[in-house]
Amino acid sequence: MDFYLGLAQVIGVHTLLGLSAWCVLHTGQVSLAQGGFFAIGAYAAGMLTVMAGWPLPWALAVGSLVSAAVAVAVGFPALRVKGLMLVVATTAFAEIVRLVFFNFKWRVQGPDGPVGPDGGLGFGGIRYFQSNGWTAWDVLALIWSLVAGVMLVLWWLDRSRIGTLWRAVGEDEVAAQSAGVDLTAAKVSAFGIGGAIAGLSGGLFSHTTTHIEHSNFTILLATFAIAYPILGGLKSLAGTVLAVVFIQGVLIEGLRFLGDWRSLLFGALIVVVMLVRPGGMLSSPLWQPSASRRAASRPKGAVDTKARHA
Amino acid sequence: MNATDLVDLVQSVVDGVMFGTTYALIGIGFTLIFGVMHKINLSYAAASVGAAYLSLILVKVAPTPLVYLAAALLGGVLGALIYYVCFRFLPLDKPLATLMSTVGMLLLLEEIIVHATDGMPQNYPAMFTGAVWDVGPFMIRGDLMFVFVLGCIAMVGLRLLLTHTRLGLATRAVAQQPVAARLCGMSVDRTNASTFVIAGLLGGTAGAMTGAAIGMLSPLLTLPLTVKGLVVTVIGGLGSVPGAIVAGLLVGGLENFFQFVRGVGERDIYVMALLFAFLVFRPGGLFAAPGGRD
């Protein structure tokens, strides 16, 4: 039972990471920076509970805010570029974050010896859950209530004017700009909110794994972050959850009976899913019937240039 | 900084520039595919390293130049394979789908390499390993020089291909105006496939050259090469082959410069920060692509 609870916890944390990427992808940008915000939230929340003795909710909140602040700061210059260049810019940012933490050393004296980030050796002893007697159910409840909360907020945002602006920017920037939409505000707000969510999931991550180090936050993690919404289908939040369950639950844990073939099938099955459902697993919109009336042949999206009139 | 340090610094940068040929080759591959299809093939570096691994089959029976040739050819084969699996059957208006399918392919290729070799590094034949030229206080590595020269030949070959053959013409036409190209009777599908094959040939060469420069192949190479390739592509300007070449050499040299000055822990921070600054102030890259608007 504990195993399934633990797996559900991992799925929850990764869902939040996927949702943070969903936000940004929704405005038509491919950002590989979510891993960087994840790292910032992880270290910040961990440092607050371990080194400053803060209670978890406050630590998570501050971690999330710090990530959001960094996201907005990075967003302004980064979002001036589009497409492949944004992919690379965000990759560069994420690598910078990882390397900063690789060099980051800040140790204080704790009750059992020195604690705190120790550069390349990582940051261990983040045992808030265990020391305070949280059971697996408690942690699960925390993670999934946060997931539900975030999904609610995103759903509400999507239905509100902000969501309309995001979608407009995502589908056709030129048209949106012509209609008077402030592109920068839309993109940076999506980036900032995505950063906050990623920071939150990072804080949860550092507490569920108790030890974090720079090698947890590589480009591969960022790729997983965008994989979830892309595989799940950008139109719906539930798609992201489904994709996380698919990757973490089925591909990673469920296929264990295949032994050595499991890691080989991982990449292969992702290719297959994209071939079979290129729009994502839940690519039909859940609450946007008007979307089917959109012209499907017009080239759009993250890595393409503006509509080419050739 | 005294004279010895200065000499060492220049030497480091020179070494870096020569090693940067491999980055340039990978960057060209990325940029070619992007220029023609406006899609990124994230599995490109993995396929390049994979082609080099495959060429190891010939190591015991063929002389080294043939091994390199085999790597290039196998790279072309892998390129075509990736085109057909990850790109051909995916709708054009969903670039994210191809992005993800190439990610899946990257993971698959890397795992295949790991399973075939149990993750252990494999020796790769190098030429002119012992040769060293002493130019004053500087030492130029023979094998790096060879890699550099071979890389240059590959780039010249590519340029000739693009400018003097029908295939090259078709590639450039589809890159600039895909609809008009189709109206002129060019098969976009065949052109795309050929682009992948050409990029694959280059990639296989790059993989072989990387292996030759280090003396070994390891699955550790794939991810860093992917990132560097993307960095080079962007700095050079999307879709611009000369840009990728210059950017590759630049990144190679700068990497070593930063490492010399600030050490290995911060080296990549500076490279990435430089890239970031580049993107903010000169998003078109060094040479903006002809007719491109990115």
Added chain:
Amino acid sequence: MPKLALTSAIALAAALACGSAAAQERTVKIYGFGAKSGVVRIFGLNSEAAMKAAAEQVNKAGGVTLGDGTKARIVIEYYDDRCNAEEGINVMRRIAAQPDAFVAIGPTCSNVAEPVFGILQKKAGDASDSGLQFPLYTDVAAKGGLASISQWSFRNVPNESAMYKSLFEWIKATRPDIKTVWGGVEKDFAHSNATFNAMKGHAEKTGFEVKGQSEWLLADTSFATQVREMRRGEADLVMVSAHPFTTCGVLKEMQRQGVKPKMLVGLTSSSSLETLQGCAAQAEGILIPTSFAPVNPDAKRAADLVGAAGASMDLHNAAAWENVFTLKEQIERAKIMARPDTIQEDRRKMREALASMRETTGLLGKVVRTDDREADKPFLFVRAEKGAWTVAHTPK
């Protein structure tokens, strides 16, 4: 009446027969986990092979005696954690959820071990700590001091600090011509980074002058700058704390630039087949302390058996082999019952047995258990000679 007696007798006999047949088929599961994917795949493969080979030997010798006197076969079940912290924790929880699991050997990656130990209960019996209560006996993950994280974690990995101390003292005593040292370290891998600090510290304490150090990263491909620094340093001894890929890269570059120190010292993990396969020529003469070499009949036999299974034995999976035999002894000593209804009790008993061990049997001799649940393993120094590892010196 006689018919009833006869039927009952037959039924009783059948029940007894079934009972004893079931008893003959009793199995005890020892779980293992480690990295079987990714660059470090060889560690998981080797550990699994060593564990299975050791279990086979135990079973051939009659198996393990359980608390109720019955004999049981040891069965190994190995999981792949892909050297990933979250996956390692998932695997740990999966193992702990099995009704037949009361001990596990693993993991292989230090960056998995630290988080996994972190989710275990810190102090055994602490009711306020909701950490997992499951004993773990690690074979490979060697980053210093990890077992102190939890009283449920135990390790059988070499004490690298002691090994390098002894190595430098021996070098000092036997090679008076060596006075200066230059270091080389792979900075972004926890194990090589941490061990380098120990190497450097002991070199200095022994009286060598550490003139400087060169640094590189795990996936680096060019070492020209670092080796050039080394060349300028002109030290008598070069110590390289890195894994085979970059160690070979550095050694090849050293050959290229003509850097020939009087002596080379390497990282424990590099005393394996990988280094010899990658750069036997350049690694000629490198001196590495190790806790395994096939220098006595037991060690040779173990190496042969693991070799027959398609793997190779080195200091890492030698610990896995030793662990299986140690666990067999401790299972018997703690009178483990290995039944689903006793499994929680078995885990507790296993932990207490592991905690109260004073020494265990290693392939090179007796291994002393320390108070912080680590091991003090006998070691020797090997040198790469003509493509093979030969024993250079066995310290007393």
